[in-house]
Structure formats: C-alpha cells, structure tokens
Amino acid sequence: MAVEEVPVLTIDGPSGAGKGAVSAAVARALGWHALDSGAVYRSIALAALERAVAPEDESALVALARSVHLTFRAGADGIDVYLDDRDVGDSLRTEAVSVMASRVAAIPALRAALLELQRAYRRRPGLVADGRDMGTIVFPDAGLKVFLEASVEERAKRRYKQLKEKGESVMLSRLFRDMQARDRRDRERAVAPTVPATDAVVVDSTRLSLKEVVEHVVGLARQRFGELAPKETNQ
Numbered sequence: 001m002a003v004e005e006v007p008v009l010t011i012d013g014p015s016g017a018g019k020g021a022v023s024a025a026v027a028r029a030l031g032w033h034a035l036d037s038g039a040v041y042r043s044i045a046l047a048a049l050e051r052a053v054a055p056e057d058e059s060a061l062v063a064l065a066r067s068v069h070l071t072f073r074a075g076a077d078g079i080d081v082y083l084d085d086r087d088v089g090d091s092l093r094t095e096a097v098s099v100m101a102s103r104v105a106a107i108p109a110l111r112a113a114l115l116e117l118q119r120a121y122r123r124r125p126g127l128v129a130d131g132r133d134m135g136t137i138v139f140p141d142a143g144l145k146v147f148l149e150a151s152v153e154e155r156a157k158r159r160y161k162q163l164k165e166k167g168e169s170v171m172l173s174r175l176f177r178d179m180q181a182r183d184r185r186d187r188e189r190a191v192a193p194t195v196p197a198t199d200a201v202v203v204d205s206t207r208l209s210l211k212e213v214v215e216h217v218v219g220l221a222r223q224r225f226g227e228l229a230p231k232e233t234n235q
Helices: 019-030 037-050 058-067 095-104 108-119 134-138 152-165 172-188 210-228
Strands: 008-012 033-036 070-074 079-083 127-131 144-149 201-204
Touching (some): 008 019, 008 210, 019 127, 019 210, 033 070, 033 079, 037 058, 037 079, 037 108, 108 134, 127 134, 134 144, 152 172, 201 210
Parallel strands (some): 033 127, 144 201
Antiparallel strands (some): 070 079
16 A cells, blocks of 8 residues: 555644544544644654754754654543653643744744654554644645534633643633634634645534544544444444
C-alpha cells in the first residue's frame, strides 16, 4: 500500500471541543496510529527552550524540527506525547512552552518543515490526525474529515472542570472570554484558519458524551473505509 493510499481520518475543531480525547479513543478502536498536531508545535517549542534555541533563529529551529524524534500513543485520557522517548505530556502545558509555541508557529520555514514531519506519520494501517488544519492543509486528501465543535459555553465549562481537578484557581467567566477571543483569532488568521474543510462532516458534541461522539466517529469510519476499519472495538 503506497503512502497516499494509507487511510487518514482527520479530526479538526476549536480549543476545548474534545479533539484529543476523541482522537485517542477512535485511534484505539480502529487500531490506527495517532497524531496530535498541536503537540508537534509545543514539542518543538519545549526542545528549543531546553536547548536554548532562540525563536528568531529560523535555521536552528528548522534543524531542530528535523532532528527530534516525536512519538504519539493513544492513551486512556488522550494522545500521549514522547519527545526523544521521554513522556512530555505535562511539560507541554506550561506557560513558557505555550508562549514559545505561539512564536515559532508563525515562522513559515518551520511550518513547512513541520508539515513534512506531520505527513510522515501517515503509516499503515491508518492514521487519526487531530488538530486545527489537518483536513484543510496537512491531509487535504484524507478519506474522512471530521470537524468537532461545541458551544463556547460548553467548552469553557469542560476546561474549567479540567483545571479545577488539577487544583488550579480559575474563573469560568474568564475562560469563556478567552475562548471567544481565541476562536475569533483562529477563524480569521490568514494562515491555516480553523474552519471545516468543504468536505468535512461537522459533529456537534455540545450535548453528547465522549462515548457517544467516539461511537459516531467510529461508525463514520466504518462506512467510509469499509474493511480497513475493524467491526469490533472495546468502546
């Protein structure tokens, strides 16, 4: 099976829509590989910080992107990320990494290098790719494209619950405003805006449980990919 024939299922959507958890569960159900594109940028940012690579040094950042080894595994609560065989899940969520990721993501040469890196994860038996531009930019030929959305109110509540469970002090009203602002920036940005691909299936998870969303997406995959998607899952 040639690379371009390896099936790809993309799951795009705004922050807080549940892409990570859904993608991990769908990948486990199908027995496919997983890719968290947001973690790709955060991992490069983390590596740059650890190796003292300046965000202005484009050539060094591109070289770094081509030298690191990133592995993604579908875990129980989402897609686990390993940078050079080290679990970096918690490290990717720090404020310093977030700031650096935002800066490096704006560098065209680095985006080009990471586009190449992300496409390299397309391997048999198939790939579930989670992000904001997976179906529009990274894998425009994906056999199934899902755009996962939910109301801003629901996404803010989910994020609030996550942060409170971690013991962090947060205000729901602030999270709501921040998500509204981020949604607007992501939709209106000139490069890779967060919008559904023209051939995407839009799934609104506002009133659905994680299990219901996963079952729906796995069902779509079985319809689209036939024998490539197993009929029995542990969901």
